[in-house]
Amino acid sequence: MKKQDAMNRDWIATARTLSHALPLLQRYGGATVVVKFGGHAMGDDDEMDSFARDIVLMQQVGVNPVIVHGGGPMINQMLERLGVKSDFVDGKRVTDAATVEVVEMVLSGRVNKRIVQAINDQGGKAVGLSGKDAGLMVCEQTNPTLGFVGTPTQVDPSVLHTLFAADTIPVIAPLGAGRKGETYNINGDTAAGAIATALKADRLLLLTDVAGVKDAGGEVLTELTPDQIRKLTDEGVIAGGMIPKTETALAAIDGGVRGVVILDGRAPNACLLELYTDHGAGSLIRAERLAT
Numbered sequence: 001m002k003k004q005d006a007m008n009r010d011w012i013a014t015a016r017t018l019s020h021a022l023p024l025l026q027r028y029g030g031a032t033v034v035v036k037f038g039g040h041a042m043g044d045d046d047e048m049d050s051f052a053r054d055i056v057l058m059q060q061v062g063v064n065p066v067i068v069h070g071g072g073p074m075i076n077q078m079l080e081r082l083g084v085k086s087d088f089v090d091g092k093r094v095t096d097a098a099t100v101e102v103v104e105m106v107l108s109g110r111v112n113k114r115i116v117q118a119i120n121d122q123g124g125k126a127v128g129l130s131g132k133d134a135g136l137m138v139c140e141q142t143n144p145t146l147g148f149v150g151t152p153t154q155v156d157p158s159v160l161h162t163l164f165a166a167d168t169i170p171v172i173a174p175l176g177a178g179r180k181g182e183t184y185n186i187n188g189d190t191a192a193g194a195i196a197t198a199l200k201a202d203r204l205l206l207l208t209d210v211a212g213v214k215d216a217g218g219e220v221l222t223e224l225t226p227d228q229i230r231k232l233t234d235e236g237v238i239a240g241g242m243i244p245k246t247e248t249a250l251a252a253i254d255g256g257v258r259g260v261v262i263l264d265g266r267a268p269n270a271c272l273l274e275l276y277t278d279h280g281a282g283s284l285i286r287a288e289r290l291a292t
Contacts, residue, residue: 020278028058028061028062028063028202028275028276029061029062029063030062030063030064031062031063031064031201031202031203032063032064032066032164032199032200032201032202033058033063033064033065033066033201033202033203033204033205033271033275034065034066034068034192034195034196034199034201034203034204034205035055035065035066035067035068035192035205035207035271036068036069036070036188036189036191036192036204036205036206036207037051037067037068037069037070037115037207037265038069038070038071038072038188038207038208038265042069042070042071042073042074042111042115043073047266048114048115048118049118049121049122050268050269051118051265051271052115052118052119052121052122052124053122054269054270054271054272055067055119055122055124055169055271056119056122056123056124056169057272058271058272058275059124059167059169063275064164065169066160066169066170066172066195066196066199066201067115067119067126067169067170067171067172068172068174068188068191068192068195069107069111069112069115069171069172069173069174069188070111070174070188071106071107071110071111071173071188074106074110074111075102075103075106075107078102078105078106078110079099079102082102084098084099084102086099089145089146092146092149093146093149094145094146094147095146095147095148095149095185096147096148097147097148099147099148100147100148100183100184100185103175103185104130104173104175104183104185107130107173107174107175107185108128108130108173108175111173112128112129112130112171112172112173113128115128115171116128116171119169119171124169125166125167125168125169126168126169126170126171127163127168127169127170127171128171128172128173129159129170129171129172129173130172130173130174130175130176131152131172131173131174131175131176131177131186131191132175132176132177132183133159134156134158134159135156135177136155136156136157136159136160136172136176136195137152137154137155137175137176137177137186137191137194137195138152138153138154138155138156138176138177138178138179139151139152139153139176139177139178139184139186140153140178140179141178141184148182148183148184148185149184149185149186149187150176150178150184150185150186151186151190152176152186152190152191152194155194155195155197155198156198157195157198157199160195160199172191172195174186174187174188174190174191174192176191187244189206189244189245189248190244190248192204192206192248193248193249193251193252193255193257193260196252196255196257196260197251197252197255197256197257200256200257201252201257201258202257202258202259203257203258203259203260203261203274203275204248204249204252204257204259204260204261205260205261205263205270205271205274206245206248206249206260206261206262206263207263207264207265207270207271208245208262208263208264208265209264209265209266210242210262210264211263211264211267211282212262212263212264212281212282212283213229213232213238213242213246213262213283213285214237215232215237216235216237220282220283221283222280222282222283222284223283223284223285223286224283224284224285225285225286225287226250226253226254226285226287229246229249229250229285230250233246242262245262246262246285248260249262249285250285253285253286253287258286259284259285259286260284260285260286261274261280261281261282261283261284261285262282262283262285263281263282263283264281264282267281270282
């Protein structure tokens with residue numbers, strides 16, 4: 001009898017959670033949410049399945065999710081396997097013609113299709129593509145010394161709207177085409193920010209391996225404005241690998257994205273916690289604190 005009572009309490013708690021989530025489910029009905037997926041979760045089958053299940057659930061309750069993924073560790077493994085030597089300038093990989101071929105093979109092939117399959121296995125309908133497909137992302141060379149590394153200069157999201165209309169989840173590899181047909185490798189966060197801006201997304205979720213933006217005392221800041229981000233950067237509180245992520249966030253907000261969240265992708269159900277609980281997850285960056 002005690003076991004049955006415990007089960008009843010669990011069911012009641014589940015039902016209460018769903019009931020409390022109703023206003024947030026309604027809030028995000030019809031919203032576009034771009035998710036940058038990368039880091040630790042990509043290499044773990046259970047976490048991949050959990051992520052895919054959350055994405056399918058988001059779509060089932062009315063969200064248009066877009067996944068943009070990275071794949072640095074997988075690229076490193078393949079380059080080593082093929083004996084392709086990589087040089088680095090200021091910590092950034094020089095992407096020559098041989099390297100960009102491997103990058104495209106890994107990102108558009110192994111990594112992209114694994115995420116697509118995981119979503120399909122959870123009952124969703126996903127399609128993999130790269131920024132080269134349907135003119136999604138046109139790039140210019142970021143820095144000649146880095147080779148085929150690009151910065152998006154033009155994003156045409158029409159193919160994504162077509163996929164939304166067909167209840168299909170886009171999974172995008174961060175590659176773009178140059179004006180002369182070159183293939184460019186794009187930083188995953190940068191690609192996600194550019195796509196979110198073109199879609200005027202309601203949220204851009206940057207999943208990473210840290211809990212969020214931290215203050216000088218190491219505490220996660222749950223909500224920030226662009227001015228606060230700039231101040232923390234000037235003070236050296238925001239430093240290292242967090243700088244590119246906050247720069248992506250500021251550019252996205254300036255481009256019309258309503259809010260950017262930097263959150264720990266290793267946390268169970270991180271996307272659902274952010275969208276469908278009052279507590280949220282990670283650090284929300286938006287132009288006005290009182291905006292919704």
